[in-house]
Amino acid sequence: MKDARATILVVDPDPDVHYSFKRIFEGEFGDVIAVTTGELALREVDAQEPDIIVMEVQMPGLSGIETMRHLRAMSCRAPVILTSSDGTTAHAIKAIQRGAYDYLLKPFDLPRLKSLMEEALRVSRDAKKVVSIAQDTPVTDADSIVGRSPAMQAAVTAIGRVAPTDATVLITGESGTGKELIARAIFHHSNRARQRFLAVNCAAIPGNLLESELFGHEKGAFTGAASRRIGRFEKCHGGTLFLDEIGELPLDLQSKLLRVIQQGQIERLGSTHPIQIDVRLIAATNRPLEEDVERGTFRQDLFYRLNV
Numbered sequence: 001m002k003d004a005r006a007t008i009l010v011v012d013p014d015p016d017v018h019y020s021f022k023r024i025f026e027g028e029f030g031d032v033i034a035v036t037t038g039e040l041a042l043r044e045v046d047a048q049e050p051d052i053i054v055m056e057v058q059m060p061g062l063s064g065i066e067t068m069r070h071l072r073a074m075s076c077r078a079p080v081i082l083t084s085s086d087g088t089t090a091h092a093i094k095a096i097q098r099g100a101y102d103y104l105l106k107p108f109d110l111p112r113l114k115s116l117m118e119e120a121l122r123v124s125r126d127a128k129k130v131v132s133i134a135q136d137t138p139v140t141d142a143d144s145i146v147g148r149s150p151a152m153q154a155a156v157t158a159i160g161r162v163a164p165t166d167a168t169v170l171i172t173g174e175s176g177t178g179k180e181l182i183a184r185a186i187f188h189h190s191n192r193a194r195q196r197f198l199a200v201n202c203a204a205i206p207g208n209l210l211e212s213e214l215f216g217h218e219k220g221a222f223t224g225a226a227s228r229r230i231g232r233f234e235k236c237h238g239g240t241l242f243l244d245e246i247g248e249l250p251l252d253l254q255s256k257l258l259r260v261i262q263q264g265q266i267e268r269l270g271s272t273h274p275i276q277i278d279v280r281l282i283a284a285t286n287r288p289l290e291e292d293v294e295r296g297t298f299r300q301d302l303f304y305r306l307n308v
């Protein structure tokens with residue numbers, strides 16, 4: 001790692017570990033800062049913004065797992081490598097579940113340690129690059145939505161916070177600012193990432209067709225309905241549905257969308273049989289929805305349900 005100096009924060013009560021990391025990595029990788037407790041680590045992270053954190057699980061005071069939880073609450077995005085001399089898998093499983101980059105047992109295997117540090121440093125640096133994103137970026141490229149501007153960093157932080165949840169998300173912004181890319185990034189980092197992601201532009205479909213597009217219809221529901229149609233909500237069961245330009249949704253469909261959010265149910269057009277669905281909803285708009293609520297063109301209860 002010769003191209004730029006990195007900062008490595010080592011959190012371990014054992015001074016021998018501090019010495020080893022400084023001897024092995026200081027100079028080649030950059031600067032090594034060593035502290036003995038989780039509490040001191042939180043102070044250093046706030047002051048130094050390290051590129052990598054290597055932390056012992058079992059420490060006096062805050063454990064490594066507890067410290068990592070505080071780091072995430074601080075929006076620290078540095079890869080965290082947890083270490084332990086405990087050979088059981090319990091700590092390792094818990095560490096990965098809580099978001100650790102990796103887990104290493106002591107005594108360290110030096111080639112493995114060096115390789116892991118290089119990988120973690122690449123991840124840390126990639127997360128700080130400014131990347132130009134084409135409009136047709138596929139879902140698998142969602143990680144490239146990064147940048148140095150405060151607005152972009154705030155967006156990335158927000159993605160990290162909401163992605164693991166099933167909360168409804170409302171994305172606002174001018175046309176062309178990448179709202180669908182943000183939605184795809186949320187999906188890509190969610191627990192539904194292996195399921196479907198479908199996008200519907202509410203402004204591009206006439207109101208009389210949009211209901212069928214979203215909720216489906218039964219045969220004979222209206223003139224021309226020659227067969228049953230499965231709507232986007234049913235097709236997206238278990239996955240994520242992105243409704244772009246949600247501000248263009250007619251009021252009658254707003255009521256039906258509210259029912260979906262509140263009860264997790266839809267009814268196909270021409271049917272009175274409710275269908276239970278499990279869909280994570282992400283919406284976007286370039287309209288000032290709060291003003292639309294005041295004008296009566298957008299339901300207040302739906303706005304509050306979307307703007308979680």
